[in-house]
Amino acid sequence: MKILIIEDQKELAKDMLEYLSGEQYRCELAGTYDEGMNKIHQYHYDCILLDLMLPGGDGLKLLQSLKESGKADGVIIISAKGSLEDKLKGLKIGADDYLPKPFHLSELAARIYAVIRRRQLGSLNILKQGEITVDVLARSVTVLDNELILTKKEFDLLVYFISNKNKVVPKTAIAEHLSGDFADMLDNYDFIYGHIKNLKRKLGEFGADNYLKTVYGSGYKWEG
Numbered sequence: 001m002k003i004l005i006i007e008d009q010k011e012l013a014k015d016m017l018e019y020l021s022g023e024q025y026r027c028e029l030a031g032t033y034d035e036g037m038n039k040i041h042q043y044h045y046d047c048i049l050l051d052l053m054l055p056g057g058d059g060l061k062l063l064q065s066l067k068e069s070g071k072a073d074g075v076i077i078i079s080a081k082g083s084l085e086d087k088l089k090g091l092k093i094g095a096d097d098y099l100p101k102p103f104h105l106s107e108l109a110a111r112i113y114a115v116i117r118r119r120q121l122g123s124l125n126i127l128k129q130g131e132i133t134v135d136v137l138a139r140s141v142t143v144l145d146n147e148l149i150l151t152k153k154e155f156d157l158l159v160y161f162i163s164n165k166n167k168v169v170p171k172t173a174i175a176e177h178l179s180g181d182f183a184d185m186l187d188n189y190d191f192i193y194g195h196i197k198n199l200k201r202k203l204g205e206f207g208a209d210n211y212l213k214t215v216y217g218s219g220y221k222w223e224g
Contacts, residue, residue: 001046001116001156002177003027006036006062007078008055012101016049019105024139024152025112033057040066043176045073046116049108050095052079052086060090067094074115078103127162129224132208134159143206153178154199161212161222170219196220 003025007013010031017027028045030036033056040048040062048066052059063075077090080101087098096115099108117125117136127134133142139155141148150158160177161169174192200212213221 001025002044003112004030004036004039004043004045004048004073006030006039006048006054006059007051008032008053009051015105016108020109020112023109031055033059033062036062037065040071040073041069044071044173046119047074047076047096047112049112050075050077050079052077052090060086060093063090063093063095072119074112074119076108076111076115078108127159129162129165129211129222130209132162132203132211134162143203143208146206148202148206150199150202151195153195154202157195157199161220162224165211165222165224168215168218168221174219 001024003020005013005016005020005027007016007029008031013029013031017029020027028039028043030039033054036050036054036059037057050059050063054062059077059079063077066073066075075095076097076099077087077095078099078101079086090098096118097111099111125135125137127136131144134140136159141150141155141158156178157174160174171192174196178192178195196212200210204210211222211224213223215221
């Protein structure tokens with residue numbers, strides 16, 4: 001899961017990045033309004049942590065721009081501006097949650113998990129696709145009741161595909177999901193093909209049906 005931290009306090013941003021990385025999130029940073037605006041319109045994030053007081057602009061205007069673009073990234077406002085008016089304005093624009101500073105990092109992680117779960121998985125911790133069962137919280141997979149060991153990227157791919165089942169997912173979206181900013185630096189998508197090939201092979205070896213189809217010229221589609 002990919003997180004964007006838009007926060008100008010360097011120590012706080014560093015603390016959040018280190019803690020959330022330890023929680024198996026892939027994190028990126030933006031320290032100004034312009035950096036945040038650039039990232040939200042170039043990439044997709046599962047959750048954006050947004051400070052309201054940013055060098056160069058108002059975080060609420062950034063949130064407004066995100067929502068007007070029609071993107072579905074989750075947003076949690078994290079700000080020392082604790083007035084009821086700011087909170088209500090942010091939630092009205094489309095933020096999913098509001099966490100005033102200071103806060104415990106464990107609470108932040110719980111809020112992030114709740115936002116991502118609501119947006120991608122409804123209220124479920126368990127994803128099921130035929131003979132495949134995925135426990136998102138425990139990060140475990142079973143096929144026909146046998147535990148399947150996946151790498152972190154293979155697991156993230158599986159959850160990503162099932163969460164977007166019956167949709168054609170472009171290779172560029174998969175690259176961004178796995179690599180974030182570095183996707184723009186890639187000469188090709190060979191690393192995607194490798195992870196997908198390994199995921200399909202492991203699922204097949206454990207007796208799973210071939211749900212993941214290649215849509216030539218477009219990307220991949222998980223049928224279910």
